[in-house]
Amino acid sequence: MSRPRPPRDVPSELSTGRVVASHGRELKVAGSDGLPVACRLHGRKLEAVCGDEVRWAHQPAGDAIAIVYEVLPRRRTLERLNGLGRGEPVVANLTQLVAVAAATPTPDWFVVDRYLAGAAWAAIGAVVAFNKCELGVADEAAAELAGYTALGYPVVRCSTRGEPGIGALVAHLAGATSVLVGQSGTGKSSLLNALAPEARAITQEISVATEEGRHTTTHAALHLLSGGGALIDSPGVRDYAPPLPQIRDIGSGFVEIASIAAGCRFQDCLHDAEPGCAVRGALASGEIRRRRYDSYRRLLALGRDFDARFPERRRPPARVR
């Protein structure tokens, strides 16, 4: 899709800024002085998400709402898969994604895997954070975290209420533009408040009845960190899927599968039921973790389902520009 051209009636002097909050057509844009300005998107074709760089100007009549005329090209964008099988931007111009799980609610590691795969496909760095550690870390969670460490992902244990604190997370955020993602109620907004106290993000106890978060955060918001870098808080999810590549490339979102796949008998092996599959061999020997392989198989099934429903997905996308 081509980027909409700037409209004709644009003021000659535009400022450049970054979207720090987006509510549909209404945005908050921080300029070079860091102060947020209330803005509205010009024209229906423009779309902006938190983290976007935009060009904007005050209205001549002195209207309190300024106008965003242009959204600059995005670099690394976190996207989610929409119902039509396409990617929809969630936050733009990131360097790093922090997948947050916690002692409570019960972690859904498949969600973590899908964020990590999505980060890999979008060339965004990824960190796994395990919050509420002052409550203790169950054996199952400790095994999953050790699994991510073995794959080379930085794993950070943290707590906003006690030991081990947030120091290890601070070290990973310095200088980066990061987004906190994960299930509702894992403490993303609480971590943001601990890291950038002026953020004053709303937080809420998880439900006693369902032991799930209450989906307290409804819009992504960006805050500057005193140690340099920026942190974006995002709404918690029940589930997440990134836009999927062609199904033969889904294994590239799983580092252990990608590194072993070269040993498969067939170059286009999907590590499903093919003979001579090195990945399934590694699964049998315990070199690849069963839960991660299951995670891969779930994404493969999702890819096949989308291929059946949207045949155009099977063709590599036409090159734009």
Ligand SMILES: Nc1nc2c(ncn2[C@@H]2O[C@H](COP(=O)(O)OP(=O)(O)OP(=O)(O)O)[C@@H](O)[C@H]2O)c(=O)[nH]1
């Ligand atoms: N025990 C414990 N509770 C925490 C910790 N961090 C946050 N919480 C609590 O967990 C609950 C959920 O925290 P939030 O920060 O609202 O969670 P969230 O991930 O932003 O949730 P959504 O916005 O719904 O995605 C709140 O009651 C927090 O006080 C922690 O380190 N330990």
Ligand SMILES: [Mg+2]
């Ligand atoms: Mg929140």
Ligand SMILES: [Zn+2]
């Ligand atoms: Zn294979």
